[in-house]
Amino acid sequence: MDTGDTAFVLVSAALVMFMTPGLALFYGGMVRAKNVLGTLMQSVFALGLVSVLWVLIGYTLAFGPDKGGLIGGLDFLGLRGVGADPNPDLAGTIPHTTFALFQMMFAVITPALITGAFAERMKFSAYALFTAVWLLLVYAPVAHWVWAPGGWIREMGALDFAGGTVVHINAGVAALAAAVIIGRRRGFGKQAVVPHNLTMTLLGTGILWFGWFGFNAGSALGANGLASSAFLATHLGAAAGACGWALYEATRERRPTTLGVASGAVAGLVAITPAAGFVSPLPAIAIGLCAGIVCAVAVRLKFRFGLDDSLDVVGVHLAGGIVGALLTGVFADLAVNGAGADGLLNGGGAALLGKQVVAVGATFAFSLAVSAAILKIVDLTVGLRVSSEEEASGLDLSQHAEVGYAFSESGGAIEREPERDVPAPSPVAAVPVPSDAR
Amino acid sequence: MDTGDTAFVLVSAALVMFMTPGLALFYGGMVRAKNVLGTLMQSVFALGLVSVLWVLIGYTLAFGPDKGGLIGGLDFLGLRGVGADPNPDLAGTIPHTTFALFQMMFAVITPALITGAFAERMKFSAYALFTAVWLLLVYAPVAHWVWAPGGWIREMGALDFAGGTVVHINAGVAALAAAVIIGRRRGFGKQAVVPHNLTMTLLGTGILWFGWFGFNAGSALGANGLASSAFLATHLGAAAGACGWALYEATRERRPTTLGVASGAVAGLVAITPAAGFVSPLPAIAIGLCAGIVCAVAVRLKFRFGLDDSLDVVGVHLAGGIVGALLTGVFADLAVNGAGADGLLNGGGAALLGKQVVAVGATFAFSLAVSAAILKIVDLTVGLRVSSEEEASGLDLSQHAEVGYAFSESGGAIEREPERDVPAPSPVAAVPVPSDAR
Amino acid sequence: MDTGDTAFVLVSAALVMFMTPGLALFYGGMVRAKNVLGTLMQSVFALGLVSVLWVLIGYTLAFGPDKGGLIGGLDFLGLRGVGADPNPDLAGTIPHTTFALFQMMFAVITPALITGAFAERMKFSAYALFTAVWLLLVYAPVAHWVWAPGGWIREMGALDFAGGTVVHINAGVAALAAAVIIGRRRGFGKQAVVPHNLTMTLLGTGILWFGWFGFNAGSALGANGLASSAFLATHLGAAAGACGWALYEATRERRPTTLGVASGAVAGLVAITPAAGFVSPLPAIAIGLCAGIVCAVAVRLKFRFGLDDSLDVVGVHLAGGIVGALLTGVFADLAVNGAGADGLLNGGGAALLGKQVVAVGATFAFSLAVSAAILKIVDLTVGLRVSSEEEASGLDLSQHAEVGYAFSESGGAIEREPERDVPAPSPVAAVPVPSDAR
Amino acid sequence: MKLVIGVIKPFKLEDVKEALEAVGVQGMTVTDARGFGRQRGHTEIYRGAEYQVDFTPKIRVEVLAEDDHVEEIVKAFLTSARTQAIGDGKVWVLPVDEVTRIRTGERGHDAL
Amino acid sequence: MKLVIGVIKPFKLEDVKEALEAVGVQGMTVTDARGFGRQRGHTEIYRGAEYQVDFTPKIRVEVLAEDDHVEEIVKAFLTSARTQAIGDGKVWVLPVDEVTRIRTGERGHDAL
């Protein structure tokens, strides 16, 4: 066990955990004020629900001893047998618990990413049920295929350094299914739906960018040259993505926007995720730039297709994820990572690219089918969508009986305490309570 | 000295420092807009005041050579003799300065926790004076008892991994005293007092959760298996706490709330703090779940008792701290940490539980008595409470001559610069200043 | 290569990256709501633009093999030859890429600091052009002089641990030039210009403080006693700075303000930056306290001089940077850092202080001249300043076609989709879209 | 000269604006408001403390108009702001002594 | 038909609402406002720059009522909004030509 590696992966896990509140803010700022809490909840609550499920069963399904390349065995149920000693098959220089908790943070944020597609209209109960089932039926298997020893995609030799397929394509496809199945928001395409607080979205972007260093560099599972080059590639992907999107807007719409720069940075981070540990700096810039432009175009298509992917999960995570997975097959470089492969431009021929295509296709098909099935079942059972009145009044009031902001303190409310009329037993309470009225 | 351990504890210290701004936001979002800055200040200013006092005298009182099990000697006054070499009695693999600054961050946040109890009505001067005195007369001694070699509670064998008694019960008890002594806010129990910005509270929750990894895992004082299991337990405590509180609300009040999930996560973090380094994953979930539910019930009692513990420091930190301290006596496991003990459910019998009860009782009694005394004296000298008019207009204007938000830019104010009428010496200023009026 | 050192510097780099969004918020809260996005952009976009330029050419200009003490050679163009192996001349125990990316984060935030001087009135295009040119013509050379082996200021023996001259004085001087050349905002000195969201500024302060540990302690380029003492000094500088500014306000204006405490903390951080690795705790407190008071006075002078340094970059970064550089010559202590020197109060005589004065003077003169020249050229080409109408309506609308906040959801806008009238090809879109109207 | 004031549901503003333009209205002034009436409010819960909020968000639209234009304008409000649901709001008409355009000082009809 | 407008201190809104309901008022429209008058404002200081703010937060309450109901409503305002301190505000009454309920098109009395 190496203390430096352990320190780095533990801190990386903390950074990845921080990404989920960051995502909550990134999404929360883009919705209307009446839905901000409901939107924040759909990310933050995943930290609670998914973490518990992951420890109980998710981890062993993903990383338990391989069963036919498809799923993990139940040996690690409830983290049984997962202790301070490293598990050499998974990570040789850090405690097994460190690897398990690092992976837990990935499992938390992936379903949270999906929520952008059905923002402003899904029942909280439906969200919770969908998230729990999706984690076990979709996320865990795909994570096993791609990352676990024996997983068929890993064995095939496709490369996904930090989750381009497992996290982004996987979530992006589920988002596509969700947007189609739950249907469009009231007034979509007719009424103006303006982000209520872009400063919140920008803060979220900053936190995501910051946490992504743990996501990608931490995936080196040690503090070494590989982690360092993944860190560098990650930052350059984000930077170039921001420039790419801004460039597109400046040329096509005369003005680069704040939301565009934020979106471009995230698009670049998504695209560099699978490639981070396999490419050198200049290709990293190329991948980010490319993702920024492609995603800027992609998000503009949803109106044409009448698809209300509310916060553009498809346009950013699916499109960006595919860009990244394929360009990994183009730019991968054995000189950067001996455990990787050479891509199209490094004399590796189309072999790797082909495997990348297979990995993307398999993830796409599997995630689409199972996600759609789960959504349909949830719709038939608890029902996916809030009522039209609840949608009009907003998720905050209808799902959580709260409001996000109360800047003007104009009373307008009186307390209905159950205890209100009960004679208070304490002497303190006996003292008449002074009121602002007097 | 181990670089990996040093890296981990230094980063952990940074994370714990970040918790104080996080706490400021967590609290700030819950008050009315007119008090948001005053509330933020009561946390943020502690970063300034307490840090300086800690270095000058606090550290040596807490961790100087033991004097009769009760207090530390003055050898480390002004950090004299605290240098790059490790102090084997305190932490053998990191510089002594690293240990001292890590401890400093704990000393900063503890008094800040108390401020939630007297929110929206205490004078800034009274807050500052109380904080300074409380740090030296209450925090430093209790920290010595529990954590310093020779401290009587430590010697007795009670377990507190990262501050359940020192930080949370200690602050929670002081909060109880403060809420009673300063009295209720105007209109408490009659007028509606609604959180003005729950998105701020949620952001604060995310930062607290993130920073808490430094708080608990960092308390292993190294990057090792213990740190890793403490990290895992911490995350599960928070996750289960959020689920517990949400579950309570969903069953008792039909709707889980954002504030409930945020409060539950913090309650879980509080409860897992003393246990983090002594329990395995499943017990960690149990502790969090239990804390989430217990605290959800506890905060609902304040109206019955007519106690205006404004932001529920008692309901969350005192109640949650006690839950954690006692359950540590139930779930502690030598298999997790050889330096710990076996709890009730691990064949250790009631021995440890008994010691935990003593530790809780002693901290409770001492903190209540001394905190109350300090508050009374501050009240008699500078006075604790702002005037009724100042309370109505808010702390921001009355204590700091500022407002938190100015969204609508409708002038309504002209500048009264002292320099206004002074003939400006610089040529630049000679140029007539264009005004928006033209 | 040491994994502990690598882990620490990588995490430090992430922390420094996080400072830029923090700075965006720190500045963004101080402007009027109509300019908040434009202000955030001027920091956040630097993360994109500067990072790419740094990798392509900036790094090699700053840290390439020395050319006459003035500039670096082009050997590292596009990070050619910068790999996993340590570069002993720069940092012997971490990968060369780690050093390069750590330095990149410094290059990003420095031009972002300048933007506070021309807030609320500069064209986005002018900002972008100025930033790009300034990075290469001003930042890179000065960084070479002070930090690169062979750089003349470094060889002379002046001390700048983490960027007092390179970052703060350099940016502060450029800010002075910018404020004079772009001129004052409409209504400056007459109309009230109130910070629109001090909670945002306080959050930014918290992030800056947090990230500054990476900035200063990370500059030890390893996880060791030096990093630890730099960490401690950094925190004490911030803490004492906050106390100093608050003290000044409490005594001179009766009330300590939130903005004052935030500003004082930043002033303290600025001043401790050059000294962090050379001074012991008590001098660190002295430096912070001194900076807090000096900067509190400095910002109050701008009205007297009619200088619209909008967010006080000169008053905080230039003034604070000079205080820190000079006091480093006073308090530096070989006992703290053998690679440093003894200052005035440690028997080193005035030698070091003299060198510090030369370093400050040279940076001041060079930065002032070149920055002014760049600004003039940008003004003559793309033009520095937005039109008077654009300034009145705000940067958000005029430069980015966005608004920061839309709390009240009162329609008031209908969508003009380019695709709007195009017959939608997809069956989904064929379904008539329900509108809130029905 | 009259002042027609309409209190409507916020999401109806766009429709009302278009309807008013359609009947020749060239200007209006709107303010965010909160209304109390037959339409019920909602409940908020914070850590178990329950609040009944009786006011619902509305928008208040003010239109200055010639006397003979009023009837048309009121009709435009009725048709465009109506959802058939409780809380659609009211329209009322106030007499106006005189109107002046600040920019030009024009009065009466020319000021509109 | 009359329009009674009251400008009050924000924290009084709840009391005023209850007092108006007590005298049979079934609806009202409120807007956030800022008032200038005998009541003094406050000072704000940012980095030494001092601002005098003369406006204080108020709430503006509008109530449509039958002529013979007006006196009672004004009284309700006086009793419920009064704190005896400067800045309690004003109540004024405007003549109304007609009122219509958007939902039903009912006019006059039935529109309230």
Place this chain on the structure above:
Amino acid sequence: MKLVIGVIKPFKLEDVKEALEAVGVQGMTVTDARGFGRQRGHTEIYRGAEYQVDFTPKIRVEVLAEDDHVEEIVKAFLTSARTQAIGDGKVWVLPVDEVTRIRTGERGHDAL
């Protein structure tokens, strides 16, 4: 008794307040508003979706005044709020039946 209502550009509020004080006005009530008129609005773009916003920020100023004071007050608005640019706003005058000061119950002239 009359009620003078002026709709102005936000940054003009301070000038208007001073002008009104200069002609002896001792109180006023202002509300944030949005105006639609000859003055054009602006465009917003979010991820390529383009919105045309027709409303521009305004401030609505209400001044209660004696009949013989009205002309002076209207003039004060015209001179202080004018920028010569489209969108300067309007001033209109409404008849008032009566005014009461909440604090004292004084009516009419004494209530101002």
